[in-house]
Every structure is written in structure tokens, then in C-alpha cells.
Amino acid sequence: MKPGRIPRATLILVLLFFYGPILILAVSSFNASRFGGSWDGFSLRWYRQLFHDRAVWDALRNTLIVALVSTTAAMGLGTTAAFALHRYRSRLQLWHYGLVYAPLVIPDILMGMSLLLFFVSLRLPLGLLSITLAHITFCISYVAMVVLARLQDFDFSLIEAALDLGASRWTAIRHVLLPLLAPGVLAGGLLAFTLSVDDFVITFFVAGPGSTTLPIYIYSMIKHGSPPMINALSVILLALTFIVVMLSQHLTEKRT
Amino acid sequence: MKRGRRAEFWITGPSFGWLLLWFGLPTLAVFLVSFRPADPFGGIGAGWTWATWRSLSNPNYPAIIWRTVWLSVAATALCLLLALPAGYYVARAPRRWRNRLMLLIVIPFWTNFLIRIFAWKVLLHPEGLLKQAGMALGLFTPETQLMYHAGAILLVLVYTYLPFALLPIYAAAERFDYALLEAACDLGSSRLGAFYRVFLPGIRRGLTTAALMVFIPALGSYVIPDLMGGASSEMIGNKIAQRTFVDRNLPHASALSALLSLTVLIPMILILYHRVRGSAPPALRPTETAP
Structure with missing residues (x-):
């Protein structure tokens, strides 16, 4: 008996729900605009500001x-x-x-x-x-x-x-x-x-x-403000998390 | 025997002592302090009083408690509704896919909890993507508020606690013997009937764990209503923080915390009951059944 269409659709929906907000946050961390409403071009300005804080x-x-x-x-x-x-x-x-x-x-x-x-x-x-x-x-x-x-x-x-x-x-x-x-x-x-x-x-x-x-x-x-800096910080934390997960995954796969 | 007893004390002592001092006693202190008067400098006064508890009958509080409970119940129901089919799908996937899918589900939750909430704030912002897309499609008017109400709190509660429901449901669904479903269908049950009458009872333990894992933290949530809700959608956690940090009235905050503990205690007794009858902790297993 194969799982039907509803379970698969739910899983896809759940994954979109999980990743959607985080991806949008990541994209807006490279947005030059101070308020996320419009795309003012690619910029690393928030990252620079974060490093100098x-x-x-x-x-x-x-x-x-x-x-x-x-x-x-x-x-x-x-x-x-x-x-x-x-x-x-x-x-x-x-x-x-x-x-x-x-x-x-x-x-x-x-x-x-x-x-x-x-x-x-x-x-x-x-x-x-x-x-x-x-x-x-x-x-x-x-x-x-x-x-x-x-x-x-x-x-x-x-x-x-x-x-x-x-x-x-x-x-x-x-x-x-x-x-x-x-x-x-x-x-x-x-x-x-x-x-x-x-x-x-x-x-x-x-x-x-x-x-x-x-x-x-x-x-x-x-x-109390400076949201674009949080975008940048969250992307850095997310990238670090990803590296750690991949590393530990790699280590455990090798051991078994 | 005597030697074994002494060894037990030595090995139990450190963690037992630590947790008694920094967890057991502080929890009792909450109940005690709620009967103390507040002193004007934000500390705890001398003597004993019922006044703090009596002030909880202020009509604001029943409304806040009611909102806290219904938001938690709604979040639990939505999480189970989503986690059940998704967990089932992952459990039925080919073996090498299961771990990858679960990893995919868990990774977003390794990001900081506050950043995940912030991501929703960006998305639901009056100038954010969702509002603009909705307005372009004619779904929203410029006045539509996507944030600062109970709906936004519910959305982020589900977002935050859904993995806690998915993990136990997946764990239970993975252990389930799916030949039983085929047997039920061979014996004339419909697919849906087999799902309700064979699969759901089969993963009952996973379901109760999932429900409690969402319901209890939701009852005590404070950051989510603080950042997503408005003045008219406060939960009991907001009030505790307000009394602690804004008014600096520790006895009042204690009385509210004691009230929240009592609310949490009801499902917690359910867990313990469930666990004692089940198999998880060796210490709580009745000795008669031990081999």
C-alpha cells in the first residue's frame, strides 16, 4: 500500500512553510534598502555594519x-x-x-x-x-x-x-x-x-x-531597530548551522 | 548490599543535589513568594498575605488565561493535523530517504528561535512581501493587519512547535507494522477506515507525546505573543514578564507563575501517568514487571 497524495502534499507544504520565511530573510539581508519593501540592489552593507558592531x-x-x-x-x-x-x-x-x-x-x-x-x-x-x-x-x-x-x-x-x-x-x-x-x-x-x-x-x-x-x-x-543587521546575522548563523549539521552527518555516516 | 547503597548515593548525589538546589527549591520558592507582600523597591517584603492571590480575580486575568488556553489548544490541533500526514509520509519513504527528510525538517530549527520569529515579522510586515502580494491579488486591502493579533501568534506558535509534533509522530509511525493496514484492507476496510481504526490507535503513544510537546510550551510562551501579538492579545507569559520587568512586583509575578504551573501540571500528570504505564524510564517501571 503506497501513501496517498495528501501526505505528500502536506509534507511539501510543511517544508515550504518551514523554509519560506527563512529564505526571504536571507535574500533581504543582501538588499541595499533599509526597509525590506523594495529591492534596491545587491549590497553587503549590513554585513559590514555587523562586523563593525x-x-x-x-x-x-x-x-x-x-x-x-x-x-x-x-x-x-x-x-x-x-x-x-x-x-x-x-x-x-x-x-x-x-x-x-x-x-x-x-x-x-x-x-x-x-x-x-x-x-x-x-x-x-x-x-x-x-x-x-x-x-x-x-x-x-x-x-x-x-x-x-x-x-x-x-x-x-x-x-x-x-x-x-x-x-x-x-x-x-x-x-x-x-x-x-x-x-x-x-x-x-x-x-x-x-x-x-x-x-x-x-x-x-x-x-x-x-x-x-x-x-x-x-x-x-x-x-528597538536595526533590522537589516539581524538579517545579516541570521544568514551567518544559518550558514554555520548548515556546516555543523553537514559535518556531524558526514562523521556519523563514516563511522557506521 | 550496604556497599551498593553507598555507591548509589555517591553517583546520584551530584545531579540530585544540583537539581534540588537550582530547580526544586526555586520552584517551591515561587509558591511561597506569591504569599509575600511586595516591597516598594522591587524586592520581596516580610510577612504573609493573601492579597496578591485575591488581586488575580481582576476581570482581566480570566480573559488572558482563557486566551492562553484556547491559543495553545488551537496550536496543538493544527500541529497534529499537519504532522500526522507529513510524519506518515516520511515513515513510508524508502529507508535512505527517511533520515534525509527528517534532517531537512529539523535544519530550520537549528537557527535561533528569535530569528525564526523575526523572519515572520519581516514577512508579515505592513510593507512586507505577503501584504504586497495579497494586495496585488486583491485579497488584502491597505488596512489589512497581518500582525499584532491572536492569528499571528497562532501562526508562529505552529511554526515554532510543529517539529516537536513531527518528531514523535514520525518515530511512532516508523515503528508501525504496515502489514496491519494491508490486512485491514484485505478484510474489507476502506483505506480511510484502516487509517482511523488501525493506524491511529497503533501510534497512540506518539500522538499523545506530540500533543503534550506542543501544548505545554505553548501555554508558557512569552516571546511569541510579545513580538507577534498586540495589546489585546496578551498571554499569561506576557503578564508574568510585565510584572517582573515593568512593575517589578515579584510576588505578583510569582502568583501568576504559580497559576501557570498549576495549568501545566494537569497535562504533566497525564504524561507521568502515561509514562509509568508505558516503558520509557527504568526508574519508574513497576518492579514486578522487571525481568
Whole structure:
């Protein structure tokens, strides 16, 4: 039985819906006109203006600092969390699972709001530190879920074999489990990194003066002007995304 | 046994402690602070009061909550309506095409969330392409507003959350045994009947996951109504942000957040119920059924 015409038409419609607005944005980034209404000829003026904007570079630096620190921390905490959830079946793990799972389903605004309140109550200054704490917190859950999925497919008889052949527990973990699990941990880390770089809502709630990240800067550009520069920025981000996706696709295809 | 218990504490401790401190306690704090008075400097006052909760009965709020719920329900319905045939088509495509098609679907969503919203702002702008094309075709008058109303919010909600519906539906549709559909047709069912009575129940889990993945974030959306909506199409997320950043009334913002948490809790209990009965988390699986 072949799928009918309606499913195919829907898929094409969905893809047009997804790509249409982004393509139009990309085209208008090369438009010399300040207001996108008419085509005034090809121009790289918005790109030039973007590169000379110091605030963009500062925001990019803040974003990368937060993303690198929180990804590293979340990879550690998320991996141990996944181990514990996979290995033990106690009442403690039930609560543990609830704590790991809830941040995935709760809307961002609730997490941002509750962290802001908590930081204010603790008199913790709002800035890169508070942003990083918030990012580690939501990244742990994503890393844990990705690693947990890998652990479920993991063949634990390999560990038993290593132990039978005389390896110590630690050697078995280090030389058998971790290398086999590394792709899962890396995949979780990559996801955490993208989510951290992309996050706006939670960051907006816990950010303070001088800790503008790229999404916060983009938001203020949308709200208060200089739209053509955002077009240029989005094309650059889109191109980078494309390269990363193609690279990771290439790597995984080679490995299998 | 005792050694195993200690090992469990060591390995659970770091993530458990971290999440308890930075997720569990702040969530409780929201409920507590909603009973505190606000101090005039934008902080949290001393003592306890019901006043904040009582002020939520202000007639503005029921309207905002109602709008938040119907927009989320409508976005969920539209996402399922589009994701079901599209996910089905991808699942039936030749194997080597499936991954490519899914990649094609996911790539636009690797762009920043704000930029995707901005792309719609450009498109729906009064001088934008869509308005001009519509006017040339005689569909729109110069007065037609494409933005700053609930319709624009709904459009961008669907745009943003459709992949979250597509992924679980595709995952479920890919695992479905399509010989069952042929069997149903051989036994005299119409194609549509087989679709409704065999395929849909077969991917039920994927459907519920998809619905929740759209509905819950839609309830809490704030940036989309902020950038696409107008003053008369605010959602509960806008009010929380307003109370936090504009009036700097944290207890009021907390009460609204607590209200939103309660609204989210209802579908969340559904997820947990669904998950405990299903198979996903090992920790929640009833021990009797474990091998």
C-alpha cells in the first residue's frame, strides 16, 4: 500500500512553510534598502555594519563562555545522573527521575521566573554567573536523557566479560564503558551546547547588566531597530548551522 | 548490599543535589513568594498575605488565561493535523530517504528561535512581501493587519512547535507494522477506515507525546505573543514578564507563575501517568514487571 497524495502534499507544504520565511530573510539581508519593501540592489552593507558592531562581538563572547562552561558541567552531571537512573531502581531514583525529567517539560518562563526569584532571595548578583548556573541546570536533563537512551542499548555483558578477564571495576569502566559511551555523551553535550547558545527566555530572566548574550542582543535589535543587521546575522548563523549539521552527518555516516 | 547503597548515593548525589538546589527549591520558592507582600523597591517584603492571590480575580486575568488556553489548544490541533500526514509520509519513504527528510525538517530549527520569529515579522510586515502580494491579488486591502493579533501568534506558535509534533509522530509511525493496514484492507476496510481504526490507535503513544510537546510550551510562551501579538492579545507569559520587568512586583509575578504551573501540571500528570504505564524510564517501571 503506497501513501496517498495528501501526505505528500502536506509534507511539501510543511517544508515550504518551514523554509519560506527563512529564505526571504536571507535574500533581504543582501538588499541595499533599509526597509525590506523594495529591492534596491545587491549590497553587503549590513554585513559590514555587523562586523563593525562591538556589542555583537561582546555578546558572542558572553554566549560562548556560558555555553562552554555549562556544557562541560552538564556533561559530567548528566552522565552520572543517567548512570544512577539506569543502574538503580529505588525510591530515591524515582525522585531523581522526577528532578531530571521536570525541567524538560516545564515551560521556560517558569524556570526563568523561579530562578530569578531564588537568586534575588539569595542576594546572588545577576550576571554571567547566574546565567551559567541556570544553563547548567537545564542542560543536565538533556544530557541525562541522551546518555540514558544510549545506556538502554548498551550491552552490559561486555563489562562482565572485562571483569571475568580480570579487569578491575575502574579499569572496566574506563577502558570499556566510557569509550563505548563517548558518542552518547558527546551527542548530549552537542545538544546542550546548542540549547545554551540558543536560549533566550531563561537567560533574559536571570541576566544582569553587562551580561548580554547573543539571543538577548538579537531580541533588543528586534525590539528597538536595526533590522537589516539581524538579517545579516541570521544568514551567518544559518550558514554555520548548515556546516555543523553537514559535518556531524558526514562523521556519523563514516563511522557506521 | 550496604556497599551498593553507598555507591548509589555517591553517583546520584551530584545531579540530585544540583537539581534540588537550582530547580526544586526555586520552584517551591515561587509558591511561597506569591504569599509575600511586595516591597516598594522591587524586592520581596516580610510577612504573609493573601492579597496578591485575591488581586488575580481582576476581570482581566480570566480573559488572558482563557486566551492562553484556547491559543495553545488551537496550536496543538493544527500541529497534529499537519504532522500526522507529513510524519506518515516520511515513515513510508524508502529507508535512505527517511533520515534525509527528517534532517531537512529539523535544519530550520537549528537557527535561533528569535530569528525564526523575526523572519515572520519581516514577512508579515505592513510593507512586507505577503501584504504586497495579497494586495496585488486583491485579497488584502491597505488596512489589512497581518500582525499584532491572536492569528499571528497562532501562526508562529505552529511554526515554532510543529517539529516537536513531527518528531514523535514520525518515530511512532516508523515503528508501525504496515502489514496491519494491508490486512485491514484485505478484510474489507476502506483505506480511510484502516487509517482511523488501525493506524491511529497503533501510534497512540506518539500522538499523545506530540500533543503534550506542543501544548505545554505553548501555554508558557512569552516571546511569541510579545513580538507577534498586540495589546489585546496578551498571554499569561506576557503578564508574568510585565510584572517582573515593568512593575517589578515579584510576588505578583510569582502568583501568576504559580497559576501557570498549576495549568501545566494537569497535562504533566497525564504524561507521568502515561509514562509509568508505558516503558520509557527504568526508574519508574513497576518492579514486578522487571525481568
